Amino acid sequence: MEGSLANKIIAVTGATSGIGLAVAEALVEQGAWVIGIGRSTERCQQAERKLRTLNPLADPAYLVADLALQSQVRSLAARIRELLASRGTTSLDGLVNNAGTYTYWLTYTPEGFETQWAVNHLAAFLLTHELLALLEAARAGRVVTVSSGSHYGMRLNWEDIQLRRHYNGLRAYGQTKLANVLFTLELNQRRAPSSSLRAFAADPGLVNTEIGLKGTPALVRWIWKRRRAGGISPQETAKGIVYLLSEPSIQDSTEVYWKHCVPKPASQYARDRQAASRLWTLSEQMCGIHTEQ
Numbered sequence: 001m002e003g004s005l006a007n008k009i010i011a012v013t014g015a016t017s018g019i020g021l022a023v024a025e026a027l028v029e030q031g032a033w034v035i036g037i038g039r040s041t042e043r044c045q046q047a048e049r050k051l052r053t054l055n056p057l058a059d060p061a062y063l064v065a066d067l068a069l070q071s072q073v074r075s076l077a078a079r080i081r082e083l084l085a086s087r088g089t090t091s092l093d094g095l096v097n098n099a100g101t102y103t104y105w106l107t108y109t110p111e112g113f114e115t116q117w118a119v120n121h122l123a124a125f126l127l128t129h130e131l132l133a134l135l136e137a138a139r140a141g142r143v144v145t146v147s148s149g150s151h152y153g154m155r156l157n158w159e160d161i162q163l164r165r166h167y168n169g170l171r172a173y174g175q176t177k178l179a180n181v182l183f184t185l186e187l188n189q190r191r192a193p194s195s196s197l198r199a200f201a202a203d204p205g206l207v208n209t210e211i212g213l214k215g216t217p218a219l220v221r222w223i224w225k226r227r228r229a230g231g232i233s234p235q236e237t238a239k240g241i242v243y244l245l246s247e248p249s250i251q252d253s254t255e256v257y258w259k260h261c262v263p264k265p266a267s268q269y270a271r272d273r274q275a276a277s278r279l280w281t282l283s284e285q286m287c288g289i290h291t292e293q
Contacts, residue, residue: 004030004247005032005242006030007031007032007033008094008245009032009033009035009084009087009091009094010027010035010093013099013124013127014099014100015036015047015098016036016046016047017047019237019238020099021047022234022238024036024047024060025054025238026239027245028058030242033060033087034051034060035060035062036048036061036062037063037064038062039065041064047062048060048061061083063083067099067118067123067127068101068109068111068118068119069109069111069118070122070288077131078130080092080134090137091137091139092131092135092137092138093135093140093141093142094135094138094142095143096144096241097123097146098146099120100120100176102116103169105167113286114164116169116173117172125183125287126289128183132197136197138196138197140196140251142198142199142245144199144201145200146180146201146241147184147202147257148173148177150174151180151270153174153267154269155178156178156269156279158278178267178270181257181267183276184199184200185256186273186276186279188254189276200244200255200257201256201266202241203257203264204237205232205260206232239260239261240259240260247261
């Protein structure tokens with residue numbers, strides 16, 4: 001809705017390129033205050049300058065963090081709280097968990113987690129947990145986590161959730177995108193009855209980005225370049241994400257999975273409440289979160 005984002009405060013991860021940058025651009029054009037998160041200081045500075053040119057009245061703030069590291073996710077959340085406090089507020093209107101990665105080879109973060117699992121799922125889970133009080137304090141807080149159609153046909157391998165024994169990059173990616181939907185399902189289930197917070201998982205469709213080009217063999221890069229050529233632009237898919245952040249008519253919607261402003265059935269497994277609850281508990285353990293029983 002035109003103007004519905006004016007003066008709203010939205011944090012966007014992976015906001016220096018691709019879908020994340022396109023979302024940030026759309027938000028500032030509609031008058032939102034964007035807190036962008038990126039891994040590179042230089043790219044954060046470039047993105048911030050670009051947003052200021054789109055809307056001279058915008059005052060975006062970019063924070064640098066490597067979301068592969070839980071220590072940096074926690075320090076990022078602390079900086080966001082400090083930033084909001086400096087603006088005289090203790091609420092956050094929206095969080096877009098967009099940052100994602102693809103690794104063809106099995107790689108580990110310095111904290112010992114498989115990289116895709118750490119970035120694509122655990123980072124989103126932990127950052128949302130750390131910012132939950134701010135999101136709950138907003139009049140109609142929204143959490144949008146970017147999933148993918150890659151979740152279809154996937155099941156979580158509970159005995160080897162990070163696929164350490166038999167790693168396959170595409171399967172690992174699909175598992176994280178499945179985890180995004182299950183996390184969203186459980187977040188809605190666990191919120192307080194009086195809460196106005198709503199969580200949605202966004203299917204961006206096939207988007208022309210560089211995610212499949214980083215650190216992959218030449219054949220894989222060639223295949224991805226051909227495949228992504230048929231994809232839509234990041235700006236096009238950003239429209240659906242901005243819709244989930246701002247549309248009043250979906251405030252009470254029970255639909256979890258959306259594609260281009262339209263609800264879509266997630267896979268049967270992604271709608272399994274038992275699996276969602278089990279994943280939540282496992283994610284808390286992996287993030288060192290201790291909750292009251």
